[in-house]
Amino acid sequence: MASRTFIRALRSNVVRQIATPVQRRTIATAFIAARATVAVAPRIPALIQKRGIKTIDFAGVKEDVYERADWPREKLLEYFKNDTLALIGYGSQGHGQGLNLRDNGLNVIIGVRKNGASWNDAIQDGWVPGTNLFGIDEAISKGTIIMNLLSDAAQSETWPAIKPQLTKGKTLYFSHGFSPVFKDLTKVEVPSDIDVILVAPKGSGRTVRTLFKNGRGINSSIAVWQDVTGKAKEKAIALAVAVGSGYMYETTFEKEVYSDLYGERGCLMGGIHGMFLAQYEVLRERGHSPSEAFNETVEEATQSLYPLIGGNGMDWMFAACSTTARRGAIDWTVKFKDTLKPVFNELYDSVKTGKETIRSLEYNSDPDYRKKYEAELEEIRNLEIWRAGKAVRSLRPENN
């Protein structure tokens, strides 16, 4: 294993190579830097390795991370040889996890309401009605492991019909802690005689599928809500690998749902969109053109600087930028953090008290939820910032 000193030396050498000529941050130079980081200087955390499990020192806190190496395909096939995986729901996760399970050779069937959008999507993906595509109840009756990948609102709505079918010996699987954790609101009170486990991929179902096809695996959280057989955790790890995970991070249902609802409303989606809009609007109000405002707000972020953060961290991104950019960014970080922290605290409270759950259940249980949500997406699509973005993207070489 490379020593920390060596890694530091290697890293600072690469920083010098990249930072010195890059006196101005431009999309092109920063992009080259991003590629160099991936090729030359991965940061390797301290780790102790056993087969199939790594103990990683995450900034001073040691955590076990499970890896797929311990679950080759033959072992998965043997482990699940007597199981029928009934995957209920075929949205983003159903699609990604279902296709990966099928490609892994496992006995998986899909259960969705007949003739809905998902039913048709499943047929498009090669699932065959009556063979491996069924109505929800029929799929559950055939399954030994019931993978509930309905929308969170639908999990609550369908629970009175689903619960009596979860008989002793079956396993119940979720990809979000939402339904059992907020059981007072969702009414999802699981039967006491079955294993209840969670595998929550940390990304969209589309990414679950793409990474699997590229031979990589997505990071997933795993957790156990109820262990009746003594095998619940092992089953969760095996299923995580089977649906296409590379590394599995152990958590609890509660921590998974709190962090997930918080994160997607914050930096992952809502917060970042709010920040983009605020910056763009100020630039436009102060006389900048749409292309300039978009390039300086979104394009450079997503195409140049965020990949640098993803590749090797925030300091790495700062180091790849000009001294002028760096100075201002470091100074203004404090103001943004102090201004935003109370908002993040308010958000966490809103998640933990169930306010966000109520909102989600109410909105997404509306029979017209797809129509209403499509109207909202249309509104976003039509914002000037995103129309400008479409024009900027049209100039990319791959679109010409």
Ligand SMILES: NC(=O)c1ccc[n+]([C@@H]2O[C@H](COP(=O)([O-])OP(=O)(O)OC[C@H]3O[C@@H](n4cnc5c(N)ncnc54)[C@H](OP(=O)(O)O)[C@@H]3O)[C@@H](O)[C@H]2O)c1
């Ligand atoms: N998407 C992600 O990035 C992501 C990431 C990690 C975890 N998760 C979790 O994974 C689970 C599934 O999420 P998802 O995003 O894949 O799916 P989703 O879009 O939230 O849900 C879609 C599925 O729910 C079905 N559905 C909706 N209302 C229904 C009802 N009243 N009765 C029966 N079926 C109904 C839809 O069927 P129809 O087409 O027939 O309406 C569709 O198959 C959730 O627990 C979610 O929190 C999602």
